Amino acid sequence: MRWSTWWRDMPGPAKFRLYTRLTLQGAVVAAVIALSISSGGPRPVVAIVLAGIATIAALEARTELATWPGATFRRWAIPASAAVLTAVWGASAVVANTAGSEAAIEQARVAGVCAAMFGALCLISFSRHRWWLVVALSVATGFALGAPAGTELRVMSTTLALGLFVVTTSLLTLWGLRIVDDLEHAKDLGAELQLAEELLRFTRDLHDVVGRSFSAIAVKSELAAALSRAGVADRATAEMDEVRALAVESMAEMRQLVRGYRDIDLEGEVAGARALLSSAGCALVVEGDPAAVPSEVHELAAWVVREGTTNIVKHSAARSATLAFGRSGMSLRNDGASDAPKERSGLLGLAERLATGGATLDTVVRDGEFILEIHWETA
Numbered sequence: 001m002r003w004s005t006w007w008r009d010m011p012g013p014a015k016f017r018l019y020t021r022l023t024l025q026g027a028v029v030a031a032v033i034a035l036s037i038s039s040g041g042p043r044p045v046v047a048i049v050l051a052g053i054a055t056i057a058a059l060e061a062r063t064e065l066a067t068w069p070g071a072t073f074r075r076w077a078i079p080a081s082a083a084v085l086t087a088v089w090g091a092s093a094v095v096a097n098t099a100g101s102e103a104a105i106e107q108a109r110v111a112g113v114c115a116a117m118f119g120a121l122c123l124i125s126f127s128r129h130r131w132w133l134v135v136a137l138s139v140a141t142g143f144a145l146g147a148p149a150g151t152e153l154r155v156m157s158t159t160l161a162l163g164l165f166v167v168t169t170s171l172l173t174l175w176g177l178r179i180v181d182d183l184e185h186a187k188d189l190g191a192e193l194q195l196a197e198e199l200l201r202f203t204r205d206l207h208d209v210v211g212r213s214f215s216a217i218a219v220k221s222e223l224a225a226a227l228s229r230a231g232v233a234d235r236a237t238a239e240m241d242e243v244r245a246l247a248v249e250s251m252a253e254m255r256q257l258v259r260g261y262r263d264i265d266l267e268g269e270v271a272g273a274r275a276l277l278s279s280a281g282c283a284l285v286v287e288g289d290p291a292a293v294p295s296e297v298h299e300l301a302a303w304v305v306r307e308g309t310t311n312i313v314k315h316s317a318a319r320s321a322t323l324a325f326g327r328s329g330m331s332l333r334n335d336g337a338s339d340a341p342k343e344r345s346g347l348l349g350l351a352e353r354l355a356t357g358g359a360t361l362d363t364v365v366r367d368g369e370f371i372l373e374i375h376w377e378t379a
Contacts, residue, residue: 012281012317013184017177021059021067024173028055028118039110040103047088047111051118054084058122064177082123089115093144112145113159120163125170134163206254213250217243266290266302270323273309282318282334288325297376300357301330307350308332308372316370329375335368347372 032052036045059065061077092112099105116137124133142156224239267290277284293301305323309332312318318334351361359376 013180015317016180018067020173020177021065024065024170025056025059025067027169028052028059028121031114031117035110035114039107041107044092044107044111047092048114051085051088051111051115054081054088055118055122057081062122062126064174078123082119085115085119085123088112089119089141089144096145109145109155112141113155113162116141116159117162117166121166121170124163125167130167131164134167135160138163210250210254213246213253217246217250220246266293266298266305269302269305269309273305273323276309276313277318277321282312283320285320285322286325287322288330290325292327293325293330294327294376297357297359300354300359300376301325301374303350303353304330304332304361304372304374307347311347311372312370329373331371331373333369333371336370 058081092108095108138160141159142152146152227236316336318336321334362373364371
């Protein structure tokens, strides 16, 4: 249950990264098992297993392919893996050239080609001249493991084909991981850009609405001070009365601006929630009519939709969600919920906001669903 909850709560990009890395390492394990079965002897099995372990260690040493990013053995894992793979390849070449039986020679070839293939996957794929190195490794493997004479071309072509395949696979894996990272980064940048645009709009509106009034207040205050010093008390008093009126008007305009900035529309929030959840891979079903919500709690309901949608995107891996409206309350439920959800500041703030409007908030986790229920019969 703990593992299923951990997987369900993991964000989609993190799932893809983990799946891709485990798939690549699983392919190495599968190749080790298949080659060990077909090798036909205990000695090549040991060599193949050692080569597989070295390959997985080298892959874990790569930050972009590590299943456990915090691994502490990265500094020595790649040199050690290279040494093990070279030793297996060299030992296979020695056996292939000195063994007296055809079976022992063929077993040595399998282990040597396996070491070359794994070296291409975990070492050559990350080098600058990878394609030339694959060709050079294939030629060297062909001559080193081609005993007796006449089999060099067969070993060389087999190594080249396998080497090109594993290098291409490695590059495609890295490309897929980079695409996911770029998309996630673009999503974060989009959210930051929207926030910056909203702050810019609010700053511009604040300047336009309040700047003129403050300028008039400053000018009239200077004029009132000058009139007072000149002994024209009546005009100075009139100017100060106008300053007071401008200050009151400016406060009213500022309150109206802030109120307009904070007001949200229920139907607009429902449409925004549908678009946001869809982009996150979650389908939203709306039951009932938002217009059925009493007008006095429209703003509260809009805040519920906004915060509830944000909660789904940030804290779950939901694939479906249902938003239901009624005259006495509403609910928002989604799948992909953890069995023991933590308290979240967003929901605590929403509960406080609802309490000021006479509504109540309840959260329930049942059958893998997180249910957010709002009741406003006392609103």
